[in-house]
Structure formats: structure tokens, C-alpha cells
Amino acid sequence: MKVVLFACLIAGAFARPDGDAEVLLDEREDQGDGNFRYTYETSNGIFKETVGTPGSEGQSNMVGSYRFTDPDGNVVEVRFTADENGFQPESDAIPQPPPLPEFVHELLAIAEQQRNSGVQFDDQGFPI
Incomplete structure (x- = not known):
């Protein structure tokens, strides 16, 4: 409602x-x-x-x-x-954010590979 x-x-x-x-x-x-x-x-x-x-x-x-x-x-x-x-x-009237730069996609892919291989991260994002 x-x-x-x-x-x-x-x-x-x-x-x-x-x-x-x-x-x-x-x-x-x-x-x-x-x-x-x-x-x-x-x-x-x-x-x-x-x-x-x-x-x-x-x-x-x-x-x-x-x-x-x-x-x-x-x-x-x-x-x-x-x-x-x-x-x-x-809507076409709603502003859209610019696309992420290519290097950000590369970093996200690396992080996903590390996560899939069992690498764990602490609360600040550093590998344990």
C-alpha cells in the first residue's frame, strides 16, 4: 500500500x-x-x-x-x-549512472575467482 x-x-x-x-x-x-x-x-x-x-x-x-x-x-x-x-x-526519463570502467570489471572477476578458490577475506577486505 x-x-x-x-x-x-x-x-x-x-x-x-x-x-x-x-x-x-x-x-x-x-x-x-x-x-x-x-x-x-x-x-x-x-x-x-x-x-x-x-x-x-x-x-x-x-x-x-x-x-x-x-x-x-x-x-x-x-x-x-x-x-x-x-x-x-x-524510464528513459530516469538518469542512469555511467557504466563501470573495464578495470573494475576485471577486479570483480579476480575477486570472484579468489572467492571460488577458497580465499577468505577479513572485515577490511584483506585475504586471511
Whole structure:
């Protein structure tokens, strides 16, 4: 439920105020067993669709998307999964970190080889 509220707050925070917006679509299904689906769309371009199922750890697992127009007039679409691993959004509008340098991949491979060969490390990362 917290994830749903968080996603709604994000969508609402980025949506431009439009006092004349009309609800074009508002569909809600709740099967009463933890499975649900809802979709809504407004005339000012706000859209949200979510499908929820019961999770393995008591949470609601959800997948869906939402769309809104940013202050510059660009349409932003976000797809998401929310489950025991948290809220996981995907969108071209979300900044991505630069790729790791090749030497970091090489160091990670060396560390994995050492770990697989039985080398153990202390709390500070030094071989024991």
C-alpha cells in the first residue's frame, strides 16, 4: 500500500495543475483475495495502470505504468515493478549512472575467482 501511495504522489507531483481536466477512464477491480487492477486516465494526459497480486512475504506485488506531461511539455512514461525488492521504476526519463570502467570489471572477476578458490577475506577486505 505504501508503494501505491508513493507512486501516486510521484505522478501527482509531476503533473501540471489543470482545473479543467476530466476523468476519461476510471476502472477498478478488486477480487478481495489480494488480486486487483486499476486504470485511470484524465484529459490532461495523466494515466496510471496497476495490477497487483499477493506477495510471498505478505506484501502486494505490483506491476504497472504511469504517464504524465512534465513542465516542459514532454510526455514522461514510467514502467514499474513493486515487490519484496522494493519499487523498481524504468524510464528513459530516469538518469542512469555511467557504466563501470573495464578495470573494475576485471577486479570483480579476480575477486570472484579468489572467492571460488577458497580465499577468505577479513572485515577490511584483506585475504586471511
